[in-house]
Amino acid sequence: MAPTSEKGEARSRTGARPPSPARSSPGTKAQEPVPPPQEDDTYPSDFSKIAVKVSKAIPRRYDDDGDESASPPVIYVVPRDLAEGRNKDAYEPAAVCIGPLFDQTQRSTEPWRKLERYKWCCVRKLIVNAEAGPGRRGSCWIPDLHTPLLRKCLDRMTDLEPQIRASYYAAEGMLGGSGAAGVVHDGHTLALMMLLDGSFLLHRLLKQGAGRMSLSTAGGGGGGSDDDDDDWTQVFGQRGVWGLVARDLLLLKNQIPFFVLRALFKLLIKDGRGADREDVLVQGGLRLFASLRPGGGRRPPAAARSSSSAMKITCRDVHHLLHLFYMSIDISRRPQQDQEQEQEQEQEQELWVPCATELEDAGVTFRAKTSTATSFLDVTFHGGVLEIPPLELYDDSEPLFRNLIAFEQTYPHLPAHVTAYAVLMDCLIKTPEDMRLLHKAGVLVSHMNGDRDVATGFFSRACAQARISSGESYLGFVMADVVRYQSARWPRWRAALVRNYLSNPWVVTSLAAAIFLLIMTVLQTFFAVYAYFKPPN
Known part of the structure; x- marks a missing residue:
């Protein structure tokens, strides 16, 4: 019964009866038996495996509720043909590195090291304002930073790791996408990076949003002079660093997903009634970049006259800060x-x-x-x-x-x-x-x-x-x-006439006089000829 079993197995694998050995006839050479077709190891035999591979080949992004959707990434690296042209420094930050497209070695060198240290200060300040009571916000109260809120923020960044990786267009196995080069980051490193960079950006946007509201006001308590000590400028010894920061935040590769800021905002910033006010992030971004908008002169943020309501931009529309800036100058609503x-x-x-x-x-x-x-x-x-x-x-x-x-x-x-x-x-x-x-x-x-x-x-x-x-x-x-x-x-x-004869007032006067004399001469000639042919009685 063994041969019958082997034939059944061969039939089930190939879908046809296995070829029988060719019979030799007198006077002809015996043909060798044709081997059965070999299965190609390149393609899986199960169709479900093929479907899985096809589905994984699609760049994926997650919405705010964690639902996966087959949409392209939102943060890209600079194309090689543009990056290798003149003025390569136009795509590199001058003061601050944001996002996972920079490794820790770059962040720890000058001129970015100072602001890397300052990011920790931003985390501390946001935690302090969120944990402190109404009477302690803006004061020198120092809490125990082994707080559940800090752990909660890190856990939230860890939960968002798939969405964060899917937001970047980077190399396979580096940030979860496919295509351009990226930097390898493990889950814990990426979560900490998002917390630091997100807190830094959240701090900057809250400083600018809602009429330069103080951080303690955004947190629901009373203000204090510590909140108006704008960004610890004495640490750096140069106030102009914040102008460089604003320009760095509009670099293509210097972005993090906007949903990271929204997640931190929901955890750290609430008003006195407990309702989130995410529109302050859009307002802060528009005010932060108002002086950089191309146009007739550099206006201060107070004179920008641009708001999220006027632009009709909501937090859910924004993918990152460069995208927000682009929407504010876009003219898609043309006539x-x-x-x-x-x-x-x-x-x-x-x-x-x-x-x-x-x-x-x-x-x-x-x-x-x-x-x-x-x-x-x-x-x-x-x-x-x-x-x-x-x-x-x-x-x-x-x-x-x-x-x-x-x-x-x-x-x-x-x-x-x-x-x-x-x-x-x-x-x-x-x-x-x-x-x-x-x-x-x-x-x-x-x-x-x-x-x-x-x-x-x-x-x-x-x-x-x-x-x-x-x-x-x-x-x-x-x-x-x-x-x-x-x-x-x-x-x-018409342009040649204006350029050659009407560009100078004296030329215009001379031309007008010549035309007047010509008209008078024509009239004089007409009346002379008319009087000759029809003399008066």
Whole structure:
């Protein structure tokens, strides 16, 4: 019975009767038996294993309730083609490291070591304000920091570890994603890092949110002078470090998920009625970065006039601080006519316009858009007038633009408005003469150190290696309108007339006198001829 059993096993593995040995006939060579097909070890025989592998290949992110969803990560590293270009330091922090894309060796070296120590102070201050009674907040009371609240915060960060790892686009086995390079962190190290970095950011946002509310007020108690000792500036000996911190918090690789801040806020900060006020985090972020918003001048946070209600941004919408900043400058709510024009446009157009001096020769007028501009991206073109909101360039403007462009290049389903704006300005500014023309129109003002060529090549450096098509931003259609207008003949002729004959008041006066004399001469000739053919009676 053994042979029968073997045949049954062979039939069950291959799904067919095993081949029988070939019979040899007289005069022919006996054929060797054909071996049964071997099973490929590369693929598992069970379909469920294949399904598991496919499901694990999808980048996953978790929502605030811990439910897993098949959505892409929200924090990315800088693409290699952008990071290896000019000014690599534009993507590196100058004062503080945030998130797991930096190892402990980097954090313990200058200039980041001071703020790494300060993060522990932020944890202590938040724990003190949360544990202290109403009469002790803001005082010098020092609790026993072997508190259940500290353990609770660490446990919460540990519980969020899968969501945190899924939020980063990093190498397999490093942060839980797949693709770019990352840094290996075990669960305890990652939880402690999130507690330190999250407490540091929470402390900064609470300092700025709700009209610079004090930490003790945010915690529900009375204020104190200790809360207004803003950030222990005497420890560092330089108040300007906080300006560097604000810029560092807008770097692409210097981010942590916003749900980490929300989790710490729920544990550590509650008002007197016990209700969470998470909107203070969005308000604090908008105020913290108000002076860094590209536009006509650097305004203090109190003059920013931007709030979460006006922007319609809620905590659940925010993925990280750079995402919050991007939403505050986004101009996706563009006019309906631009949306209709986008729907009518079928062919991809080249994202290009002539330089500013050539456009001026073609009759295009440049005008600073001040009253109706909602963002520096609010560029419009109507009737030969290209309106661009004023923009002032500083030495730290280039890192901001480069990280915003890198954010657009990596983030899925995001309109590339900042990239398109940089391409537009790069096309307009090719020579110092173009720069002077836009400066004269009030569109562009440079406060950058160095010669004029530094400002002239600003946008060329900012958008280097960036990839974009005309359909990814409404500015592509604005640029197409400019090119069509520039190609028409009548605007060019009219511009030449104005430039050659109407640019000087004396020339205008002479031209008017010549036209007047010409009209008088024509009239005199007419009446003379008329009198000859029809003399008076």
